[in-house]
Amino acid sequence: MRIGIDLGGTKIEAIALDAAGTELRRVRVATPRGDYDGTVGAIRDLVLEMESVLGETGSVGVGIPGTVVAATGLVKNANSTWLNGRPLQKDLCKALSREVRCANDANCFAVSEAIDGAGRGSRVVFGVILGTGCGGGIAIDGSVHAGANGVAGEWGHTPLPWAKGDELPGPACYCGKSGCLEGWISGTGFEWDFARVTSRDLRGAEIVKAAESGDDDAEAAVQRLTSRIARGLAVVVNVLDPDVIVLGGGLSNLDRLYDGELSRQLSDYSFGGGITTPIRRNVHGDSSGVRGAAWLWPERATGTTV
Ligand SMILES: [Zn+2]
Numbered sequence: 001m002r003i004g005i006d007l008g009g010t011k012i013e014a015i016a017l018d019a020a021g022t023e024l025r026r027v028r029v030a031t032p033r034g035d036y037d038g039t040v041g042a043i044r045d046l047v048l049e050m051e052s053v054l055g056e057t058g059s060v061g062v063g064i065p066g067t068v069v070a071a072t073g074l075v076k077n078a079n080s081t082w083l084n085g086r087p088l089q090k091d092l093c094k095a096l097s098r099e100v101r102c103a104n105d106a107n108c109f110a111v112s113e114a115i116d117g118a119g120r121g122s123r124v125v126f127g128v129i130l131g132t133g134c135g136g137g138i139a140i141d142g143s144v145h146a147g148a149n150g151v152a153g154e155w156g157h158t159p160l161p162w163a164k165g166d167e168l169p170g171p172a173c174y175c176g177k178s179g180c181l182e183g184w185i186s187g188t189g190f191e192w193d194f195a196r197v198t199s200r201d202l203r204g205a206e207i208v209k210a211a212e213s214g215d216d217d218a219e220a221a222v223q224r225l226t227s228r229i230a231r232g233l234a235v236v237v238n239v240l241d242p243d244v245i246v247l248g249g250g251l252s253n254l255d256r257l258y259d260g261e262l263s264r265q266l267s268d269y270s271f272g273g274g275i276t277t278p279i280r281r282n283v284h285g286d287s288s289g290v291r292g293a294a295w296l297w298p299e300r301a302t303g304t305t306v
Helices: 036-054 088-096 105-116 181-185 187-198 204-212 216-239 261-269 285-294
Strands: 002-007 011-017 023-030 059-064 100-104 124-130 134-140 244-248 279-281
Touching: 002 036, 002 105, 002 285, 011 036, 011 285, 023 036, 036 088, 059 088, 059 105, 059 285, 088 100, 100 105, 105 124, 105 134, 105 244, 105 285, 124 216, 134 181, 181 187, 181 216, 187 204, 187 216, 204 216, 216 261, 261 279
Parallel strands: 002 059, 059 100, 124 244, 244 279
Antiparallel strands: 002 011, 011 023, 124 134
16 A cells, blocks of 8 residues: 655645555645644654554655755755755654655656656656646656756746746746746746736636637737746756656646647747657646655555664
8 A cells, every 4th residue: 555645835635545546545634834743743643544544554655845855854945934954754754663755746746647647658757737836847767856956847946948028037936036937837927927917817717718708918828828838848858858748737727738839839949849749738636746645655565664
């Protein structure tokens, strides 16, 4: 049995999968915000509850909103800031008396889609989450590629490429820089850009609906979004050239992203053109993060006791 935990800013979700990836049980609790020891305890209790109800022991993988730096074992870049600088993986191992694997939540998304989702059968999967923020993750042969510094795939905090005119310098980002892709192509960025140009305040889904109804302002916003995602992904293709790109998060529900225009522009911006990389909508939706956490143990179904 594999147990996956998705540690979010407002809730912690746990899932248990059998060897075939079938969901056995799912539980959610509120995140003890600002309370590190409480967060470790809540994860421990969720795992023990799962195992008690299901009558077996599982491997444990945890998706976190940040990364564990290999050299130090400490969490960094988590927007749940009470985790930063803390040895979360080590403390979870101690609390659960076994080896526990932690990975960035966007990397978990990529792993989930690589194993039995939209990237199934592909060696190198680039996963993109276009939600409140903009995350990127890399799965190679079904495993996380976190990188030497734990920041591989942190595509959202690279600048919008081939920026033009009023796209410079771009919005200030919480990371301390300006013009990050996240500020443009996250759901939040999409709404901000629409408001910036039109002085109208609409939610992302409302902008999409307005575009479908023939609203010129909304149509132009969707076209700007498409161009920006294409430019961002062209850099991914030039550096990583993944076998497939899988989109997740709220904006991945925008049908227009799969009608060929995004792919055409991706090819135009990538070096030399002729790019045929498929861009697919995710299969597992909101469950990708927690499923991917469970799949952080691809090779065996039970954790090693330490
Ligand atoms: Zn940034």
